[in-house]
Amino acid sequence: MSDVVILGTGMHPFGRFEKSYEELGAEAAAAALRDAGVEWSQIQAAYLSRMYLPATSGARILRRLGSTDISIVDIEAACASGGAALRQGVLAIRSGEVDLALVLGCEKMPRGFMDPSMIYSQWQIELGMSLNPAYWSMRARRHMHDYGTTELQIAKVAHKNHKNSVHNPYSMYQKEFSLDEILNSPLVCDPIRRLEICAPDDGAAAVVVASAKRARQLGANAKAINIAACCHTIARYSADFRCPADSMSATAANPGPTEVTAKQAYDRAGLGPRDIDCFEVQDTDAFCEIEICESLGLCVPGEGGRLIDEGRTEIGGATPVNMSGGLISKGEPVGASHLGQLVEIVSQLRGQAGPRQVADAKVGLAHVLGAGGNCAVTILQR
Amino acid sequence: MITANKSAAGERVPIREGLLTGPLSRLDRVRLAGCSCTTCGETSLGSKNICPNCGGDAVREVSLSNHGVLWSFTVVRHRPPGNYKGPDPFVPFGLGLVELSDGLRVLSPIRCDIDKLKIGLELQFKPYVRKDDDGREVVAFSFEPASQ
Numbered sequence: 190m191s192d193v194v195i196l197g198t199g200m201h202p203f204g205r206f207e208k209s210y211e212e213l214g215a216e217a218a219a220a221a222l223r224d225a226g227v228e229w230s231q232i233q234a235a236y237l238s239r240m241y242l243p244a245t246s247g248a249r250i251l252r253r254l255g256s257t258d259i260s261i262v263d264i265e266a267a268c269a270s271g272g273a274a275l276r277q278g279v280l281a282i283r284s285g286e287v288d289l290a291l292v293l294g295c296e297k298m299p300r301g302f303m304d305p306s307m308i309y310s311q312w313q314i315e316l317g318m319s320l321n322p323a324y325w326s327m328r329a330r331r332h333m334h335d336y337g338t339t340e341l342q343i344a345k346v347a348h349k350n351h352k353n354s355v356h357n358p359y360s361m362y363q364k365e366f367s368l369d370e371i372l373n374s375p376l377v378c379d380p381i382r383r384l385e386i387c388a389p390d391d392g393a394a395a396v397v398v399a400s401a402k403r404a405r406q407l408g409a410n411a412k413a414i415n416i417a418a419c420c421h422t423i424a425r426y427s428a429d430f431r432c433p434a435d436s437m438s439a440t441a442a443n444p445g446p447t448e449v450t451a452k453q454a455y456d457r458a459g460l461g462p463r464d465i466d467c468f469e470v471q472d473t474d475a476f477c478e479i480e481i482c483e484s485l486g487l488c489v490p491g492e493g494g495r496l497i498d499e500g501r502t503e504i505g506g507a508t509p510v511n512m513s514g515g516l517i518s519k520g521e522p523v524g525a526s527h528l529g530q531l532v533e534i535v536s537q538l539r540g541q542a543g544p545r546q547v548a549d550a551k552v553g554l555a556h557v558l559g560a561g562g563n564c565a566v567t568i569l570q571r
Numbered sequence: 572m573i574t575a576n577k578s579a580a581g582e583r584v585p586i587r588e589g590l591l592t593g594p595l596s597r598l599d600r601v602r603l604a605g606c607s608c609t610t611c612g613e614t615s616l617g618s619k620n621i622c623p624n625c626g627g628d629a630v631r632e633v634s635l636s637n638h639g640v641l642w643s644f645t646v647v648r649h650r651p652p653g654n655y656k657g658p659d660p661f662v663p664f665g666l667g668l669v670e671l672s673d674g675l676r677v678l679s680p681i682r683c684d685i686d687k688l689k690i691g692l693e694l695q696f697k698p699y700v701r702k703d704d705d706g707r708e709v710v711a712f713s714f715e716p717a718s719q
């Protein structure tokens with residue numbers, strides 16, 4: 190039995206909106222409080238996961254729910270910001286200092302191209318190294334060379350995720366594309382195509398977390414979902430070739446960030462990949478999902494393409510992945526993406542996912558991975 | 572204000588301090604600079620005082636090999652955002668990881684017909700001079716197919 194639980198979740202759809210980030214975030218936070226059945230005035234600490242918002246955004250968003258004097262902290266760890274923020278909430282509760290906290294993810298991404306100097310050096314920008322998909326594409330190309338992974342397998346992952354999103358009201362696209370449409374969409378960086386990558390967008394998602402004891406006192410046992418593990422790490426030297434790296438070692442053999450973080454999470458939860466009923470993982474591009482399935486232990490390295498060929502990652506398969514439609518369909522509001530995954534997992538574990546429901550899901554895992562090799566893995570259990 | 576290291580028009584400068592080694596006036600002798608660690612044995616790109624792998628300071632600057640093999644690649648199909656200094660109008664170009672015998676793979680533009688890009692392609696280091704808006708000559712780099 191875990192010591193920290195999720196009492197409630199709330200989400201603002203991901204997409205492009207005219208609203209301010211304060212409005213997006215406040216809506217998700219209020220929805221999570223309603224779902225948890227607690228008042229904002231009862232919350233003892235709050236954490237905002239965000240990457241592109243200005244300073245003290247957490248306080249500015251949550252002021253809309255009413256005046257407070259609790260600690261509100263903004264947290265950033267690239268695509269893994271949500272995991273890093275939830276981890277702080279879990280640690281605060283585990284310390285005994287607080288027993289009811291709010292973790293909110295919110296982002297409103299800049300329109301058009303993002304300023305590459307956020308992550309790249311000037312000389313990299315001048316030489317044309319500042320397109321994030323170029324890095325994903327080189328990983329894909331090498332995997333194809335080493336293991337025979339095909340462009341068709343990559344397209345099938347995109348097809349699955351777009352298809353799943355049709356039933357997700359929180360998704361940006363909610364549109365199914367045929368394999369032909371995907372394979373004929375323009376190349377962004379060979380071999381990755383436009384319908385196989387995620388777009389930056391706006392959105393917010395939140396969870397209310399509590400100590401197990403406080404949940405019992407609130408009479409919320411029945412709907413509480415256990416946080417079996419919440420881990421965040423960054424990649425060791427050359428363990429992950431991802432933007433904005435300018436080179437990588439050909440000799441260092443450090444395990445990758447997903448392997449390291451997943452092992453921590455599996456150990457803490459006392460579970461292995463075979464015990465997990467459903468997964469939400471970082472599909473920044475469709476190839477990325479194939480590689481991450483391998484790193485999470487769903488198959489041995491090199492066999493990720495077979496998972497999609499055999500239908501094992503479909504909602505009706507043995508190890509469903511990205512039931513929500515993934516980031517390919519939802520878009521990636523960086524600070525909100527991991528919390529959004531948790532909203533999906535909680536809905537799966539409560540049996541409330543409608544047409545996306547994985548039969549009798551008891552354990553779910555959410556994974557994010559991004560710039561600098563920032564990785565987070567959260568395992569939830571009912 | 573005039574600073575001691577402000578470079579004048581006509582002067583040659585590396586695209587980034589510490590990335591290149593050798594006399595910039597002699598492009599045939601310019602190489603990528605590397606940092607070799609005697610503690611852990613890793614060689615990394617660019618000169619530095621601390622090894623990025625083990626954190627040790629028993630490092631020395633080395634010249635990296637000017638020959639390599641294409642380890643992976645992509646074709647950049649859209650103009651990269653920001654201050655990209657490539658051809659205008661934009662032309663799709665190859666970008667690849669070039670494996671050097673020094674034990675590292677360096678990200679570099681690959682100067683060749685994009686249809687010729689192939690894992691295993693033998694490449695050679697190709698520094699070149701680019702004229703900046705302020706008149707300075709900037710030494711940048713790429714790799715190109717090795718001449719037989």
Ligand SMILES: [Zn+2]
Nearest residue numbers: 608611622625
């Ligand atoms: Zn070292």
